[in-house]
Amino acid sequence: MFLNQFLFLAAILFCIGVYGVLTRKNGVLVLMSIELILNAVNINLVAFGSFNQDIAGQVFALFIIAVAAAEVGVGLAIVLLIYRNRRSIDVSEADLLQG
Amino acid sequence: MTSLGILAAEMTNTEVWVTNSFFLAIAAVSILAALKMVTTDNVVHAALYLLIVLAAVAAVYVILGAEFAAATQILVYIGAIMVLLLFGVMLTRAQIGSETDLDHDQKWIGALISVVLAAVMGYSLWEAFSDAKLPDNRVPQGTEAVADSIFGIYIVPFEAISVLLLAALIGAVVVARRD
Numbered sequence: 001m002f003l004n005q006f007l008f009l010a011a012i013l014f015c016i017g018v019y020g021v022l023t024r025k026n027g028v029l030v031l032m033s034i035e036l037i038l039n040a041v042n043i044n045l046v047a048f049g050s051f052n053q054d055i056a057g058q059v060f061a062l063f064i065i066a067v068a069a070a071e072v073g074v075g076l077a078i079v080l081l082i083y084r085n086r087r088s089i090d091v092s093e094a095d096l097l098q099g
Numbered sequence: 100m101t102s103l104g105i106l107a108a109e110m111t112n113t114e115v116w117v118t119n120s121f122f123l124a125i126a127a128v129s130i131l132a133a134l135k136m137v138t139t140d141n142v143v144h145a146a147l148y149l150l151i152v153l154a155a156v157a158a159v160y161v162i163l164g165a166e167f168a169a170a171t172q173i174l175v176y177i178g179a180i181m182v183l184l185l186f187g188v189m190l191t192r193a194q195i196g197s198e199t200d201l202d203h204d205q206k207w208i209g210a211l212i213s214v215v216l217a218a219v220m221g222y223s224l225w226e227a228f229s230d231a232k233l234p235d236n237r238v239p240q241g242t243e244a245v246a247d248s249i250f251g252i253y254i255v256p257f258e259a260i261s262v263l264l265l266a267a268l269i270g271a272v273v274v275a276r277r278d
Contacts, residue, residue: 001118003231006159007224009126013133013152015217020137022209023202028142028187032149035180036133039156042168050163051233055240055248058165062245065168065175066260070267072180076187077275083191084277092203 006047014040027079027089031072038068122162129155140197142188146181153177164239 013036020033042061049057083089129152136148153176160169203209249257 001115001122001233003233004224004228005119005122005126006163007228008221009129009159011217011220011224012130015213015220016130016133016137018216019209019213022212023137023206025203026142026201028184028191029145029201031187032145032184033137035149035176035184036136036152039153039176042172043156043159046160046163046165046168049165049240050237051231053234053237055244058168058240058245059248059253061165061168062171062249063256063260065171066264069175069180070264072183073271074267074274076183077271079187080190080275089191090200 003047003051006043010040010043010047013037013043025090025092027082027091028076030091031075031079034075035068035072038064038071118162122159125155125158125162129159140199140201142192142198142201143185146184146188149184150177150181153181164237166239167242167245 017033017036017040020036021030024030024033042064045057045061045064047057049055049061079089082094086093132148132151132155136145136152139145139148153172157169157172157177160166160172
């Protein structure tokens with residue numbers, strides 16, 4: 001088993017997630033793509049933990065899972081608030097800060 | 100000796116061959132599901148494709164011997180976060196079915212950026228780790244070791260995560276509350 005096969009899988013999933021974040025307009029779909037990116041990073045952490053025979057990789061992956069849960073909770077609350085105020089969750093329409 | 104040559108030599112070992120076949124199948128499924136997730140025009144289908152990717156990542160954890168991370172992945176991601184995302188779909192838009200206006204017009208810029216990113220990361224990974232192999236005598240990192248570690252040297256980050264989750268919970272309730 002090569003380390004690289006896991007790292008390449010993680011890199012490909014990461015790039016697909018970046019594509020999703022950049023192209024999607026629906027706020028919920030952007031959040032889903034962010035979950036994809038976080039999962040790709042977790043694969044890296046667990047793979048290096050197995051490579052070095054160190055438990056720290058898995059522990060950090062667990063921390064990232066907990067942070068992702070917090071992130072998606074707050075993110076969805078924000079998306080709901082945008083929907084309630086503007087009747088749309090199109091993130092490209094949320095441009096009040098643009099002059 | 101090139102990596103592919105080592106890989107061919109390794110393929111004679113039955114156990115490694117079986118593990119690698121499983122890995123290739125899981126990787127293909129997860130990449131296809133991820134691609135469908137970012138291109139489909141149905142929000143609920145996108146959530147279900149994300150479910151496939153999350154399950155495949157849990158399977159990758161099992162291959163790597165990280166059993167507790169795999170169990171947590173299934174409990175937290177597939178059990179909780181997926182339901183939360185589907186709630187988000189339900190609360191923001193009643194329409195279940197195909198929609199036309201989910202993507203930006205300049206999709207090719209995003210595609211260009213991610214392809215360039217993939218090329219850069221792939222090249223640097225190939226340069227840095229092309230000969231790195233997982234140790235043959237590696238032992239699965241079981242739940243007991245994870246517990247010893249979390250409640251040992253990582254106790255302070257663990258408590259910080261607990262406070263962060265509480266803060267995020269209260270914050271989400273406050274932000275989404277109807278006044």
